[in-house]
Every structure is written in C-alpha cells, then in structure tokens.
Amino acid sequence: MEMAENVLDAIAWTRFQPRTSALASALGGQARYLNDGLGGAHFAMRPLAYIVKAYQTWKLLSRDKPQTVLVITPPVFAPFVAWLWCALHKTPLVVDCHTGAFHSRKWAWARPLHRWLLRRVRVVLLHTEELEALVNTWGARALLVPDDLPSAAEASHEARGSKTRVVIAGSLDSNEPVETVVDAARLLPEVEFRFTGDPGVLPAGLQAGAPANVVFTGYLAYPIFLGELRNADVVGVFSSDPRIMNRAAFEAVGLGRPLVLSDLPALRGRFASAALFSANDPAAIADAISLGLETRDELAGRSVSLQAQLRAQRDEALARLRSIIDGDGGFDWRQRSAS
Numbered sequence: 001m002e003m004a005e006n007v008l009d010a011i012a013w014t015r016f017q018p019r020t021s022a023l024a025s026a027l028g029g030q031a032r033y034l035n036d037g038l039g040g041a042h043f044a045m046r047p048l049a050y051i052v053k054a055y056q057t058w059k060l061l062s063r064d065k066p067q068t069v070l071v072i073t074p075p076v077f078a079p080f081v082a083w084l085w086c087a088l089h090k091t092p093l094v095v096d097c098h099t100g101a102f103h104s105r106k107w108a109w110a111r112p113l114h115r116w117l118l119r120r121v122r123v124v125l126l127h128t129e130e131l132e133a134l135v136n137t138w139g140a141r142a143l144l145v146p147d148d149l150p151s152a153a154e155a156s157h158e159a160r161g162s163k164t165r166v167v168i169a170g171s172l173d174s175n176e177p178v179e180t181v182v183d184a185a186r187l188l189p190e191v192e193f194r195f196t197g198d199p200g201v202l203p204a205g206l207q208a209g210a211p212a213n214v215v216f217t218g219y220l221a222y223p224i225f226l227g228e229l230r231n232a233d234v235v236g237v238f239s240s241d242p243r244i245m246n247r248a249a250f251e252a253v254g255l256g257r258p259l260v261l262s263d264l265p266a267l268r269g270r271f272a273s274a275a276l277f278s279a280n281d282p283a284a285i286a287d288a289i290s291l292g293l294e295t296r297d298e299l300a301g302r303s304v305s306l307q308a309q310l311r312a313q314r315d316e317a318l319a320r321l322r323s324i325i326d327g328d329g330g331f332d333w334r335q336r337s338a339s
Helices: 018-026 043-064 077-089 108-118 129-137 178-186 222-230 247-254 265-271 282-294 296-325 333-338
Strands: 008-012 030-033 068-073 093-097 123-126 142-144 165-168 192-196 214-218 234-237 259-262 276-278
Touching: 008 018, 008 043, 008 077, 018 030, 018 068, 018 093, 018 247, 043 077, 068 077, 077 093, 077 108, 093 108, 123 129, 123 296, 129 142, 142 296, 178 192, 178 282, 192 222, 222 247, 234 247, 234 282, 247 259, 247 265, 247 296, 259 265, 259 282, 276 282, 282 296
Parallel strands: 008 030, 008 068, 068 093, 093 123, 123 142, 165 192, 165 234, 192 214, 234 259, 259 276
Antiparallel strands: none
16 A cells, blocks of 8 residues: 655754654654754854754745654754644644753753643653653643664674774763763773764864774764664663663664663663663773673673563554544643643
C-alpha cells in the first residue's frame, strides 16, 4: 500500500537529528531540517538565524500542507511558529521536547513559554518519566517516547586498526565533561580515546593540550558516527546534566556495544541492566573504562539482551502516539486553557 503524501512534517531547526528522522519515518512522514548557517556559536547572529528559520518553516509548511506537524524544541521559537501555522490551518501539532528545553541554562528562561504553549498542542513527547510527569501537571497531554535503536546495517563498515579503542560519543556540548574524560585518557595511555563532535566548541587550548592517545573526529555523518560506535571496544557517554537521556546510549545498545555511562538517575533507570556507571571524575572514568574493556564480551551481550525491552517500550509508545494523532481522546485547547 502506497503511503499518502504530506502525512507529517517533522521540523527541527538544526542540521540533523536521528531521533527526528526516526520519528518522521515511523509516522509515515518526512524530516525537515532547517540549518541556515547564520547562528552557530555566534550569539549576536542568533536572532537573525531564528528569523530566517521562522520564515523557512512557514514557507515549508505552506508548501507541504501536512496533515500533522511535529516540531522539535529547543529552540522555543520553533514550536511557536509551528503552533501559529497549525492554528490558522486547523492542523494537529505534536511537540517533541528534548531534555534541554526544561533544565538547560540556555533555555531555563523559556519554561513559562513552554508551559503556555504545550497546553495548546495535541501531544507533547518527552524523553524521561520525570519530564512526562512534570508536563502532565501543566495540564498538557504528555507521552514518554524512547529513542529508536539503530541497527548495524545503518553503520558504515570501515576497517580499524588493532589498537584498543574507546569512543566517547557526544557532540562536545557544554554539559559533557570533556576535559574530565581527557584527563581520564591520560591515565590509560595505551587506549585510543576517540571523541565525536565539533571540537570548535571546546574551550581554547583543550584540544591542543590533549594527550597523544586522544583523537577528535570532528562532526561525522550519521552512518560514519554509527560506524565509529560499531568499531569501538567500549562506548563511553558522559554528561553533567542529571536529567539527560543520552541518545548515544541507545545507539550503543542498538549496535550491541559495551557501554559506560555517567552515574545519573535517568540513565540508571533506563540502562542499568546493560551499562557500567561512573562518577564524572578522571580516576573513576578510567577505572570504569578499564573494567569495561576487561568485560567487553559480557557487556556487549547485556546490550543485546536489553534491545528487545527498549524496542517494545518504543513500539508501545508509538502505537499510543498514532492513536492520539488520529484523534483518540483528544481535547480542545481552548477549554484546557480556560480551566
């Protein structure tokens, strides 16, 4: 059966998000990425970038006329533009809230805006049980939707050398303890540490001062990034955000790789049966990675064992999401906002 056209547009104001692409595909739609290159790390250029992306979003939706719109936040401006278009065109709006929308220093000021807006959309997608409960208290309809698990078929198949390799999977954002992990690498000079992400966002001197066993790969296309994980003896995913739900942890599990995570409550709740956990301290990280290398076969098996559970949780959430989008148990936002 051929899929209907323009069923759903999933809009993200960035160059790529695998979660967004997977959600669009699962819902029979297409992901739309708006990355005009004007913003980046230059704070003064961000207002212009947001104006450009707002115009692009409106033009794109007016061209596609999707039956449903899914939009990613942050930035908070993206769902506001989509909400206005959807209100004028009587189109259901779904908002996928990444964890930074609620707790990051960058977007903390926008919480009242999110609270007002999210009560006026069809459903709000969340990454953690804590945020699902929070958004429900706002009078919005919240749904926990875990990330998808990529398969080995999606990863590039690059040859690798014989050196023991740990891939530190992330984007080098400010909530990742990069310097701490670099210091952990100094304690394991025989192990190659490969950091994914754009090193241009790092503090001056951090990359230049890193030890010889540290490699910064730069930004990688998604199949190449997955290939890095597939070739890793251990995948490390570290964060200082206590409420984060790291996408890279799902990717490591999906590829059946040994996994070491920061010891954070949300991550323990989701990955306790598969991963090793470490405090964000150089010695603790080095110890956890050493243990991960020693027990890599066992840890890889534990990741594989967790796959079925995580896929079942996601399938159940997607079935509920499709039902909500189709109108099951929907509510009138005007009545909700007046209550």
